[in-house]
Amino acid sequence: MKIRLVISVLSLILAVSLGILSAEYTDNLCSGLSRQVRAAADKRDAVMLQQAQEQWQKRVPLLSTFIPHGHIDRLTETLVRASEFLKNDELSEFDAEIGCAIHQFGVIGKYDCLSVRALF
Amino acid sequence: MLIPLIRTLILYFFIVFSMRFMGKRQVGEMQPAELVITILISAVASVPMQDIELPLVHGIIPIITLVSAEVIMSSLSLKYPRLRTMISGRPITIIRNGNIDQKAMQSLRITIDDLMEDLRLKDVYDLRTVKLAQMETNGRLSVLVDSKHLPPTAADMGISAADSSPFRVIISDGKLVDKSYADKPNKHKWLQKTINAKGAKTVNEVFLLAYDEQSSVIFAKKENG
CATH class of the missing domain: 3.30.240.20 (bsu07140 like domains)
Known part of the structure; x- marks a missing residue:
């Protein structure tokens, strides 16, 4: 019984630690990429946007282990659309997609953070 | 096709391990809190099994939390009887010396038919022979029949009986x-x-x-x- 108790307490501590780490990681990643995407949009820099997109794609497998896949897929699609609009010089659509992407970065970044909205 | 299959297998083994880890008893012997945990675990596990859009962790973390909470609470309730009473309740006497406690039956929401059925399952057909019947915290009725109405044992009759051992x-x-x-x-x-x-x-x-x-x-x- 003592071993089970210790394992239970350790499991809870591990779950809490992983929760805090994942929240911190997602928040940092999303705010960093969000800034990069905003900067790319301001400069109309397709290469910079492409780099942000690639960085995002690299993190997708890890993020998918704790964030609903729908959230991740929506942001991936938005970034792809924004990139295509920029290539075709459709700047008003590009700006709209960038606004959408930055909002989605915010949503994913705060997904695991403790908040009244998330708790209830 | 393969993804739900693998996810279901992972969750299956995880649930089996969790139940073994909790040291669960059979459904009929569970305390109310244990029954709730068991039902919750099966409900929680079914969501990521069906919805592959959800990370598997969303099923595993609640199960770990429930199992850990259950183990911690049961360990604490071993140490603190008051907590045990709060979680599991206490046995309630329904029959004493052949008399039914109607208030107790009302509080337990048991009908006379339920009571008679439980008594019959204990091979008791005449409730006047019952010295004490208690509803245990796991919902089972325990019955003590008045010794006057019990068949005599070898010890009562002062005779020696051959030893028996399990096969x-x-x-x-x-x-x-x-x-x-x-x-x-x-x-x-x-x-x-x-x-x-x-x-x-x-x-x-x-x-x-x-x-x-x-x-x-x-x-x-x-x-x-």
């Missing part, structure tokens, strides 16, 4: 359960001699062979050879 199965459906007779001296010789004496040549021909400490043997030969 251990040695051969089950043609297969040797080696561990159950490991302590027997010259076990292989004894086994061969016993099955030969009963008309079988090999272990394969035996459906059941069991023995007790007094070396009584129960033997059944396979019907289809």
Whole structure:
């Protein structure tokens, strides 16, 4: 019984630690990429946007282990659309997609953070 | 197709391990809190099983949390009887000296039919013979029949009865359960001699062979050879 108790307490501590780490990681990643995407949009820099997109794609497998896949897929699609609009010089659509992407970065970044909205 | 299959298998093994870890009893013997946990675990696990858009962790973390909470609470309730009473409640007396406590029955929301059924399941057909009947915290009725109405035991009658010990199965459906007779001296010789004496040549021909400490043997030969 003592071993089970210790394992239970350790499991809870591990779950809490992983929760805090994942929240911190997602928040940092999303705010960093969000800034990069905003900067790319301001400069109309397709290469910079492409780099942000690639960085995002690299993190997708890890993020998918704790964030609903729908959230991740929506942001991936938005970034792809924004990139295509920029290539075709459709700047008003590009700006709209960038606004959408930055909002989605915010949503994913705060997904695991403790908040009244998330708790209830 | 493969993804739900693999996810379901992962969750299946995880749930089986979790239930083993909790040391669960059978459904009918569970305390209310244990029953709630078991139902919750199955409900929680089914969501990521069906929805592959959800990370598997969303099913695993709630299960870890529930199992850990259950183990911690049951450990604490072992140490603190008050907590145990709060979580599991306490046994309630329904019948005392053949008299039904109607208030207790109302508080437990048990009908007289339920009570009579529970008594019959305990081989009690006349409730006047019941000295004490209590509804246990796991929802089962325990009954103490007045000693006047109990059949006499060998001890009551002052006679000695032969000792009995449980039978251990040695051969089950043609297969040797080696561990159950490991302590027997010259076990292989004894086994061969016993099955030969009963008309079988090999272990394969035996459906059941069991023995007790007094070396009584129960033997059944396979019907289809």
